[in-house]
Every structure is written in structure tokens, then in C-alpha cells.
Amino acid sequence: MERILTRWLDIPDLRKLEVYAANGGYQALRKALFEMKPEEIINEIKNSNLRGRGGAAFPTGVKWSFIPKESKKPVYLCCNADESEPGTFANRYEIEFDPHCILEGIAIACRAVGAHTAYTYLRGEFTVQKRILDAAIAEAYANNYLGKNILGSGFDLDVFTHRGAGAYICGEETGLLESLEGRRAYPRNRPPFPAIQGAFGCPTVVNNIETLSNVPHIINRGAAWYKSIGPEKSPGPKIFCLSGHVNKPGIYELPMGFPLKDLIYDVGGGILDGKALKGVIPGGSSFPIFTAQEAVKVNMDFESVRAAGSLMGTGGVMVMHEDTCMVDALKTIAHFYHHESCGQCTPCREGCGWIEKLLIELEAGRGKMEDLKVLVDVATNMEGNTVCVLADSLSMPVKSFVPKYREEFEAHIKLGRCPFKDGSTSQAA
Amino acid sequence: MPKVTIDGKEVEVDANLNLIQAAELAGVEIPHYCYHAGLSVVGNCRMCLVEIEKAPKLQIACNTRVAEGMVVHTKSNKARAAQKAVLEFLLINHPIDCPVCDQAGECKLQDYYMDYDQQPSRFPLGKKNHKGKAIEIGSGVMLDQERCILCARCTRFFDEVTKTSELAIFGRGDHNRIDINPGQPVNNKYAGNIVDICPVGALTEKEFRFRMRVWYLHRTASVCGGCERGCAIDIHHHRGRIYRFKPRFNPGVNSYWMCDEGRHSFPAIQGETRLTSPLVQSKDQLVTESWGEGIRRAASMIADYKRQYGPNSIAAVVDAQSTNEEAFALKQLMKSAIGSDRIATLSWSPPGASGDDALLIRANKNPNARGLAALALGTGGLDGLAAAVASGEVKMLIVMRADLVRALGEEEFVRRFGALDYMLVLSPDANETCQMANQVWPIAAYPEIDGSFTNFKGRVQRINAAFPPPGAAVAAIETIARLGHALDGADRPSTADAVFASMAAAEPAFKGLSLATLGEHGADLAGN
Numbered sequence: 001m002e003r004i005l006t007r008w009l010d011i012p013d014l015r016k017l018e019v020y021a022a023n024g025g026y027q028a029l030r031k032a033l034f035e036m037k038p039e040e041i042i043n044e045i046k047n048s049n050l051r052g053r054g055g056a057a058f059p060t061g062v063k064w065s066f067i068p069k070e071s072k073k074p075v076y077l078c079c080n081a082d083e084s085e086p087g088t089f090a091n092r093y094e095i096e097f098d099p100h101c102i103l104e105g106i107a108i109a110c111r112a113v114g115a116h117t118a119y120t121y122l123r124g125e126f127t128v129q130k131r132i133l134d135a136a137i138a139e140a141y142a143n144n145y146l147g148k149n150i151l152g153s154g155f156d157l158d159v160f161t162h163r164g165a166g167a168y169i170c171g172e173e174t175g176l177l178e179s180l181e182g183r184r185a186y187p188r189n190r191p192p193f194p195a196i197q198g199a200f201g202c203p204t205v206v207n208n209i210e211t212l213s214n215v216p217h218i219i220n221r222g223a224a225w226y227k228s229i230g231p232e233k234s235p236g237p238k239i240f241c242l243s244g245h246v247n248k249p250g251i252y253e254l255p256m257g258f259p260l261k262d263l264i265y266d267v268g269g270g271i272l273d274g275k276a277l278k279g280v281i282p283g284g285s286s287f288p289i290f291t292a293q294e295a296v297k298v299n300m301d302f303e304s305v306r307a308a309g310s311l312m313g314t315g316g317v318m319v320m321h322e323d324t325c326m327v328d329a330l331k332t333i334a335h336f337y338h339h340e341s342c343g344q345c346t347p348c349r350e351g352c353g354w355i356e357k358l359l360i361e362l363e364a365g366r367g368k369m370e371d372l373k374v375l376v377d378v379a380t381n382m383e384g385n386t387v388c389v390l391a392d393s394l395s396m397p398v399k400s401f402v403p404k405y406r407e408e409f410e411a412h413i414k415l416g417r418c419p420f421k422d423g424s425t426s427q428a429a
Numbered sequence: 430m431p432k433v434t435i436d437g438k439e440v441e442v443d444a445n446l447n448l449i450q451a452a453e454l455a456g457v458e459i460p461h462y463c464y465h466a467g468l469s470v471v472g473n474c475r476m477c478l479v480e481i482e483k484a485p486k487l488q489i490a491c492n493t494r495v496a497e498g499m500v501v502h503t504k505s506n507k508a509r510a511a512q513k514a515v516l517e518f519l520l521i522n523h524p525i526d527c528p529v530c531d532q533a534g535e536c537k538l539q540d541y542y543m544d545y546d547q548q549p550s551r552f553p554l555g556k557k558n559h560k561g562k563a564i565e566i567g568s569g570v571m572l573d574q575e576r577c578i579l580c581a582r583c584t585r586f587f588d589e590v591t592k593t594s595e596l597a598i599f600g601r602g603d604h605n606r607i608d609i610n611p612g613q614p615v616n617n618k619y620a621g622n623i624v625d626i627c628p629v630g631a632l633t634e635k636e637f638r639f640r641m642r643v644w645y646l647h648r649t650a651s652v653c654g655g656c657e658r659g660c661a662i663d664i665h666h667h668r669g670r671i672y673r674f675k676p677r678f679n680p681g682v683n684s685y686w687m688c689d690e691g692r693h694s695f696p697a698i699q700g701e702t703r704l705t706s707p708l709v710q711s712k713d714q715l716v717t718e719s720w721g722e723g724i725r726r727a728a729s730m731i732a733d734y735k736r737q738y739g740p741n742s743i744a745a746v747v748d749a750q751s752t753n754e755e756a757f758a759l760k761q762l763m764k765s766a767i768g769s770d771r772i773a774t775l776s777w778s779p780p781g782a783s784g785d786d787a788l789l790i791r792a793n794k795n796p797n798a799r800g801l802a803a804l805a806l807g808t809g810g811l812d813g814l815a816a817a818v819a820s821g822e823v824k825m826l827i828v829m830r831a832d833l834v835r836a837l838g839e840e841e842f843v844r845r846f847g848a849l850d851y852m853l854v855l856s857p858d859a860n861e862t863c864q865m866a867n868q869v870w871p872i873a874a875y876p877e878i879d880g881s882f883t884n885f886k887g888r889v890q891r892i893n894a895a896f897p898p899p900g901a902a903v904a905a906i907e908t909i910a911r912l913g914h915a916l917d918g919a920d921r922p923s924t925a926d927a928v929f930a931s932m933a934a935a936e937p938a939f940k941g942l943s944l945a946t947l948g949e950h951g952a953d954l955a956g957n
Binding site: 351 | 471472487492510518551552556578600601
């Protein structure tokens with residue numbers, strides 16, 4: 001397959017503006033500025049069925065169309081580069097190797113929704129990436145792809161980069177806006193939605209990096225071309241992040257709908273040491289796990305993964321082989337969400353910690369059978385009752401791990417220790 | 430106005446109301462912690478989750494505006510399960526130290542546990558998170574971070590109402606805690622309000638801690654006497670002692686709040702200096718006598734001066750701490766029983782007292798300055814009265830509540846009023862003016878009487894007697910009625926309702942008002 005989002009692999013130095021421009025760069029922006037009206041851009045994106053790559057898979061064109069026309073307030077675009085979902089590491093490479101594609105996507109999106117200011121919110125650890133993106137922004141300004149009267153079109157756009165301070169919750173779109181405004185990243189209650197009241201109380205679009213990188217290609221080659229890649233309802237190229245017990249972990253650009261089995265065994269080179277597959281989380285740690293039997297039947301697109309009982313999220317595929325202690329794996333996930341829960345609302349603040357504490361005990365062999373019920377109860381009580389979906393992001397793994405690997409949880413309780421560890425020494429929590 | 434159905438009850442409500450407010454109008458209580466009508470909506474406690482027909486998930490009532498045709502279930506199985514779950518979450522890391530917590534008895538965790546949860550804890554005691562306890566955060570407020578449920582009412586109060594922002598949330602997740610910035614304690618004049626709005630025992634008042642279990646406290650609706658704002662309050666008392674003042678909602682006066690000066694003004698009212706018996710000067714000393722003796726003595730003095738020097742040789746000073754009824758009763762006494770029109774007022778604030786601020790505090794520290802003005806009292810002023818005393822025209826002075834010596838200073842008092850022959854002082858406590866008096870009558874302080882104050886904006890608010898005055902002290906209007914009877918044999922109204930009724934009949938500013946119908950929010954003066 002032709003590489004689209006990862007064409008930097010084929011084109012050396014694509015991050016430099018002259019190379020990017022020589023390879024068709026900023027042609028889509030010219031088209032968007034001179035040949036298309038904002039509504040036409042939105043319609044093209046709508047028709048392409050591009051869906052958000054940040055995890056929620058919301059149709060991008062529809063999101064743009066929510067921005068009020070003729071808004072009396074300024075409109076903002078926020079590019080979400082707070083890539084923090086465990087098992088997800090595509091955005092960082094996109095920034096490093098193809099920053100102009102992101103900037104071009106930002107400019108086209110701003111033109112479409114009438115924004116003249118865009119913020120790129122980078123995760124705190126992205127120091128190198130911020131430097132690269134800032135350099136690309138400077139190049140773009142110098143060549144009038146950004147700034148006042150872009151390419152003589154009369155359209156103005158300023159792009160700013162902002163680095164977070166290392167909290168996962170800043171990737172939640174309203175937490176991001178709070179953080180951007182200088183406050184604790186406490187996600188906001190919706191309504192109002194960001195399209196009506198986002199950054200600084202103004203209409204705002206928040207899009208993921210990978211979503212925006214798709215935009216120039218769609219404008220250049222058209223919605224019909226885009227829809228021809230993968231399944232029609234969730235089409236396009238997708239960068240999958242393959243991690244865990246595979247021989248060739250890494251990022252792979254594949255068409256949507258690519259079979260998970262082929263991703264693991266073919267593209268990923270199979271399971272480490274030839275061991276058996278035990279489970280796969282298909283979309284970053286927030287989503288239900290697939291057992292080996294389920295995993296090999298799934299195609300990787302939003303609809304198919306959902307139909308199979310999980311969600312594709314960011315496309316962070318985490319593979320676990322037969323030697324993985326699933327209690328330990330879930331404990332690790334719980335530790336992450338416990339650590340990253342912002343603590344604003346009750347069920348998540350208290351529930352995440354409770355779940356981790358239960359799992360520490362269970363993993364160490366100090367659990368009781370009734371703890372398994374409590375574990376699922378707590379997860380159920382958190383789900384859907386919070387300001388944002390962080391609680392659900394722990395609830396979903398818990399509610400899939402426990403029933404799917406129940407005998408393993410029970411074995412810990414019955415043995416009084418982790419069966420995957422040497423039983424001769426007692427396990428510390 | 431949209432019609433909504435809440436638990437089967439249809440109500441038509443203002444479109445700006447949220448579901449908690451609408452439910453209240455329908456007689457349904459939706460449990461909540463973080464929502465407070467005087468603060469912005471944050472929706473963090475998740476206690477008010479309710480089921481709304483056609484909505485895919487439960488919604489928080491505080492952040493949901495009413496809409497036409499909305500059908501809400503607050504007690505459906507789904508809503509109940511969520512409410513129960515939230516309570517369980519709130520309690521897992523809570524210390525459950527109710528036996529030593531001052532909030533016990535007025536704690537929303539306790540109340541809702543009984544109403545919505547009632548299940549034993551599934552969380553092991555030894556696994557609770559520990560945080561700071563008994564932290565003095567300034568302005569007399571104590572913080573217990575373990576009891577805190579992080580509803581952020583206190584931080585919002587300081588952000589939105591006082592705009593001082595001393596408190597913030599630090600940490601993350603279940604290690605979140607409310608705290609001050611290091612070395613920057615709470616320092617504003619409204620800090621006590623965060624104790625009031627804290628739904629749990631996280632914020633307690635240093636002065637109140639461990640002094641009284643709240644279930645012993647009785648509440649009496651009153652008005653703070655600390656300044657001319659006249660914040661609506663509840664007096665919390667037990668066996669004749671006040672334990673605390675709490676603000677009472679009055680949208681036209683103080684909203685939900687009161688200042689710390691007013692909040693902490695009650696110890697002065699029940700100090701050691703309270704008078705408990707009528708006193709008379711004998712050989713340069715004040716000695717006790719009975720009310721009968723005192724009334725007879727004062728009546729005969731008044732009669733003597735009237736006969737010898739005419740009615741205008743007798744004057745009165747009314748302090749702006751007096752109620753409308755007291756001021757009116759004295760005005761009537763002077764007019765009808767004595768025949769004097771010499772009546773001056775004192776509206777004095779101690780030097781160094783706080784000035785007007787943008788929120789509630791007023792520089793005039795008298796609760797009824799406007800009331801005296803509305804009764805057309807005090808036009809002559811103290812200067813005119815002093816001149817009349819100096820010239821020998823005024824021989825006898827009746828002083829109600831006014832501490833002239835303190836207000837003027839002893840030297841100035843003697844210079845102005847030293848020529849007086851006779852001074853009768855009506856006062857709740859033995860102030861400096863009493864020391865100079867020939868007769869002293871102990872009267873009830875304002876928490877001990879029915880009556881009304883008129884605030885600086887002209888709002889007349891009712892006060893109620895919380896408990897009887899100490900010893901032989903009585904309500905001033907009663908004494909005035911007895912003195913009047915002793916002077917002319919006429920019966921005068923001696924209850925606050927009756928005095929108010931004659932005041933409403935006689936005084937244009939009070940026309941159309943009655944004490945009984947003032948209501949919890951009071952009423953404006955006529956033509957105000």
C-alpha cells in the first residue's frame with residue numbers, strides 16, 4: 001500500500017519546508033484558500049467520512065460544522081498533541097518527521113471553521129517535538145503559509161505551541177482547554193460543548209494530530225479517493241502502534257479494516273519466542289481486551305472493533321502472550337488510571353484508587369473471592385457517571401479482564417500467590 | 430415557562446432553573462454536595478445524578494436546565510443505584526470520625542448515608558488514604574483534609590464571592606486536597622462562610638470546635654446587629670446561651686452570606702457585664718433595687734422635673750442599636766406621657782471599625798440607623814441636646830442603649846452633659862454611661878426580644894426572642910410601657926406586635942406593614 005501519513009519513510013528530510021513543498025506540500029492549502037469556500041471544505045471532509053483519530057472516532061466534518069457560522073466571538077482551533085494513551089506513540093513521529101503536514105491540516109481546518117488562531121497542545125514530555133514543530137512554524141511564517149494574508153488570500157492565521165506539564169487528563173479535550181487557559185486540567189461538564197464554548201469561552205474545534213494530518217491529503221485527492229481506502233464508514237489510512245509481545249513492535253501505516261491477526265503475525269512478525277497469544281487490547285489501554293480467539297477474528301476499523309466488543313480508540317495495539325499475568329497486567333493499567341485521575345469527580349477519584357488497591361491485593365495472593373464481585377461493581381459504578389470518560393477507561397478493562405480471565409484471578413486467590421511467579425518466595429505488593 | 434415532570438409531579442417553572450431547583454419547587458429533594466445556589470455549577474460530586482427520559486445516560490441535575498416536556502426520575506432504580514454508588518465512593522477514604530466531628534448532626538454525608546446508602550463498608554479500614562488533619566488555615570477556620578469530599582464549594586466561594594482565592598486544590602486523583610498556598614493563610618472578612626457551606630466536617634470554626642453538639646442547638650431567626658446591613662441570621666442557642674450565628678438566606682439583604690465580624694459579635698452580647706437587676710445610685714455607688722421601686726422612683730423624678738422646669742426639661746437619647754419598636758415606644762412616651770419633644774439619637778461606630786466594602790460590611794455599625802431616621806428621630810442631634818443641657822434647660826436625660834461616655838469619651842461627656850441633674854439609663858450591659866447614671870434599668874439584648882430592624886436600604890426585618898433575658902432584665906418596650914403607666918395611668922402596648930401596629934398607624938414610613946407579615950425576608954419601608 002502507498003504510504004500516505006508516513007510518507008516520510010520514503011521521502012528523506014520531509015520535515016524541511018523545501019522538501020515538503022517539492023512533494024506537493026501546501027498545495028491543499030492553496031486549493032482550500034483559492035478554490036474552495038469554507039463550507040465546501042467542511043463538506044469534502046464530511047463526505048470523506050474522516051473520523052477523529054484521538055480515540056473517540058467522531059466524524060471530523062460534522063464536528064467542524066457545529067461551529068456557529070458568523071460567530072461574533074473569535075473561533076479557535078486546538079490541535080491535540082497530548083498523546084499520552086498507553087500503547088500509543090504515532091503523533092510524536094508525525095510531529096518529528098512531517099510537521100508541515102500537520103500545519104497544513106491546521107491551516108485548512110482553520111480556514112474551514114473561520115479560526116484565525118490555532119493552539120497546538122503538546123504533552124509535557126514532547127520537548128524535542130515542540131522544538132521541531134516550532135521550527136516548522138517559523139519556516140511556514142517565513143514563507144507566508146502562516147501569518148497575515150496567507151499567500152495573498154487575505155486569510156490570517158497564527159499558530160502557537162503550548163506544552164503541558166505531564167498529565168494524561170490534558171489530552172481530554174475540555175481538560176486540554178482548561179490547561180490551555182492556565183487552570184487545573186479538570187474536564188468540563190458538557191453542555192456546553194467546545195464548539196459553542198471552548199477555549200476562552202469561544203467556539204473551538206479540538207482535533208487530534210493524526211486527524212489533521214489526513215486533511216491535506218483529502219483536500220488534494222478528494223473524498224471519493226479517501227473513502228476507497230478501507231471500509232466506507234471508517235475509511236482512510238491509519239497509523240497503528242503495535243507494542244507488547246511481538247517480534248517487530250512499532251508504528252505501521254495500514255488501511256482501516258486491516259485484520260488484527262495479520263497485524264500481529266504478519267506485519268508484527270508474530271509473537272515473541274513463538275509463544276501463544278493470550279490477549280490483545282486493540283486501542284490503547286482504555287478499552288476492553290480481546291482474548292486470543294476474539295483477536296484473530298477482528299478487522300481494525302472503528303465499526304468492526306466495536307461490533308466485536310471493544311473500541312479501536314487510538315489504534316494502540318497491545319499484545320500479550322501466554323506468560324503474561326493478566327491480574328498483573330490489569331493492576332498496571334489500574335495504576336496508570338489511578339495515578340492520572342484528575343480527582344475532580346467522585347466516582348473516578350475514589351474508584352480508580354479502590355480498583356488499584358483491590359488488584360494489588362489480588363495479584364499478591366491476598367485477595368478474596370468476593371473481591372472479584374467488588375472489582376466489577378466498582379467498575380460498573382464508575383462507568384458513565386463522571387464528567388469525562390477517564391473512569392470508563394479503567395472500567396472497561398476491568399469489566400473485560402475479570403470475566404475473560406476469571407480462572408487466573410481465582411488461581412491467585414486459591415494459591416495465595418501469583419501463579420506466574422516463583423511460589424517459594426512471598427510476593428510483596 | 431416550561432413544564433417538567435419530576436417523579437410524577439408536573440411543575441411549571443422558570444426556564445433558567447436547573448433540575449435541583451425545579452425539583453425543590455415540586456417538593457422533591459435531589460441530593461447534592463457541590464451544588465450551591467450562590468456559586469457556579471461544577472458538577473463534581475455526582476450525587477445529583479438523575480434519570481431523564483430520552484437521555485442515554487444519567488445526567489447531573491445541577492448542570493441540567495429545565496426544558497419543556499422533560500420527564501425526570503430521581504428515585505428510579507438507575508438513579509438510586511448511582512446515588513448509592515457515589516455515597517459509597519465518598520465514604521471509602523473518609524475517616525468516619527463522626528463521634529469527634531463537629532459537623533455530626535448537620536453533615537450531608539451522614540444524612541445521605543441514612544437516606545440513600547445504609548450498606549456496610551466494603552472498603553478495608555487499613556487502606557484509607559491519609560491526609561492533613563486539624564490544620565489552621567487562617568481567619569479562625571480549621572481544615573480536615575481527610576473529611577473533605579472535594580466539592581470545591583470553599584474554593585469557589587473565595588474565587589467567586591470574596592475574589593481572594595486563598596484556597597485551592599492541590600495534588601491529583603484521590604490525593605487531591607484543599608489547602609492554602611504555603612505561608613499565605615486565609616485572610617478575608619468572610620471566611621466563616623466556607624464553614625457554613627462545607628457540606629461535611631472538613632471546615633470547622635475554631636471557636637465552635639468541641640463546644641456543643643449541634644443537635645442540642647435551637648435556631649431562632651434574627652438579624653445580625655453588627656452593622657446597618659442587617660444580615661439575616663439564625664441564632665443557634667442552647668439553654669440561654671448563644672453558640673454561633675449562621676447566615677440565613679435573604680436575597681435582598683445578604684444573599685447566603687455574612688461577615689466574620691458579625692458572626693463573631695455574639696460573645697459581646699452575653700458577656701460578664703450583663704445587667705441583671707435595676708440599679709440606683711446611692712452614696713456614689715450603684716445598688717440594686719426592685720423594678721417597682723425603680724419605676725416609682727423614675728416616675729416621681731419625671732413628675733418633679735416636669736412640675737419645676739416644664740416637660741422640655743426632660744430629654745431622651747435613643748441609640749441606633751434599638752429596635753424600631755423600642756425607638757417608637759420611647760418617642761411615644763416622651764410625647765404622650767411627658768410632653769417633651771427633645772429626643773436625640775446616637776448612631777456611633779467605634780474608631781478603627783471596618784469601613785464599607787464591596788460585599789456586605791457597612792461602616793455604620795448600628796443595625797437600625799435607618800429605622801431611627803424613618804421615625805423622624807434625631808433631627809436635633811446630640812449637639813443641640815448638649816447645648817440645652819449646658820444652658821440648664823434640660824435637667825433629666827433618659828438614655829436608651831446609648832453608651833454616651835464611650836462614644837464621646839469621658840472628658841467630653843462631662844463637658845457636654847456634666848450639668849445634668851438626673852440620668853436614667855436603659856442598657857443591656859453595665860457600660861461606662863451606667864457608671865454615671867442615677868438609675869440603671871437592665872433591658873434585653875436583641876437576641877432576647879421580638880421586634881424589627883430597618884437596614885440601610887430600608888428593608889424592615891423581623892427579629893425574634895431566642896430565650897429570655899438574664900436575671901431581672903426585661904424587654905425595653907415593657908419597661909417603657911410600665912413607666913408610662915406610672916406617669917399617666919394609661920395602658921400602652923407592651924408587645925412587639927402591638928407596638929409595631931401602633932407604629933404602623935402613626936408613622937408614615939411604616940404604613941401598611943405589620944410585624945407578623947414581614948416574612949422571612951422582611952419588607953421595604955413604605956415608599957422605599
